[in-house]
Amino acid sequence: MPSDTRRAPVSWQAIQADVLRRIEAGEWPPGAPIPNEVDLAAEFGCARTTVSRALRELAATGLLERRRKAGTRVALHPPGKATFEIPIIQHEVETRGCVYGYGLIAREMALATLHVRSRMALDPDASLLRLRALHLANGAPYMHEDRWVSPRAVPEILDVDLGRVSANAWLVQNVPFTQGTLTLCAKPAEADLAQALGCAPGAAIFTMERVTWLGRTAITFVVQSYAPGHRVTTTI
């Protein structure tokens, strides 16, 4: 009976981890070339495909730079891309162990302002659904939301009872989006925003502005203003 000469398969995660280890250990310093895929495959005793898979993600995150013929190098400028998830507010609040609450402040049809039109790439006569709402954590103001929705993109929203379900939640469950733009900044609280959030006028407010698109049609533009002290944490 012949001996079973098959190796245990080598996982791409294992290779990735080992490459990371060598970089951390200084074995492959920034800027240094690393062996090509064929050699690495031989060293690890696996198919080249597997090495490729392992290195692809490292290159995607920017830790490695790959060019045909030139080979693969440890990036000289570890570019550090940060990713963070756009939260579903209710989940976010409940994750912090608080009771979530929601209140609709205003609902109206309105002509888009110039600023909104430019962000959503709309015609000058575009009429949008404008919503202002407050999200609560344990009854305290958590985030104020000023939202514009295009009924042309999402006609169904006109029939939704947005006093009960937040536009955020409804859109998330009913309209997929394929692209989005997110802008982060700090703003002083305007008088009415300060009143809604229950903070002093001029307080430093963390603000997220978001436009989401389905193909080439803008679905919604929203300015979310968080109560003072809000922090967003992500991993690089």
Next chain:
Amino acid sequence: MPSDTRRAPVSWQAIQADVLRRIEAGEWPPGAPIPNEVDLAAEFGCARTTVSRALRELAATGLLERRRKAGTRVALHPPGKATFEIPIIQHEVETRGCVYGYGLIAREMALATLHVRSRMALDPDASLLRLRALHLANGAPYMHEDRWVSPRAVPEILDVDLGRVSANAWLVQNVPFTQGTLTLCAKPAEADLAQALGCAPGAAIFTMERVTWLGRTAITFVVQSYAPGHRVTTTI
């Protein structure tokens, strides 16, 4: 002579684009299951591996949800992950068409505060290099940086002339990092920060706090406070 029956290879990008198109078109609405890999491979006339590759990235971005046996569905909560690159300040300023400037305000060895120690996982007696610096755009304050560097992790930095090269730039070009934590928030400007940035005390300041790690060793902790009006834009 037999006719050449080979098909042109089907690229995973093409499959990915087509899947996206169907989702955008509403053919596969949120929550709906999509055909399994074998069926899709048959439909596209390619190997299952190629379909897998196409769908993997869509699942990674959260547009699709995949579970063994249950199959693949269009995500009900398109979670929207935003990614943005940690900028090299000089590049960022120059990209905006401004002349970059840099000034070191203070350089000292100091015991880490409790806050810094906890963020960097340091011993109570850890002595760190503390730097305060100002980055300028066209001579105007652009960003104030309060940085702590661990000489244990990066002893070479003690010999660098940080009056000429910013710690940011030096670290980026000389020390790779494998992990990092980024916190974003809005803060009112303290008196000395307001003076450094040339703004009113209490102004809303966009702040990024960052800790970077090489393996399990914290390299640096930095609080970057941007001049009022700063905005960060990313794509989802």
Next chain:
DNA sequence: CAGTGGTCTAGACCACGGT
């Protein structure tokens, strides 16, 4: 149990881009 995604293989061809 059985269907589905996850992964690995060995081989092949191609595209890019230094030399």
Next chain:
DNA sequence: CCGTGGTCTAGACCACTGT
């Protein structure tokens, strides 16, 4: 030119999980 990464294939086995 020709080395390197990028990709596709056809087949196989495995891991997870809903039924």
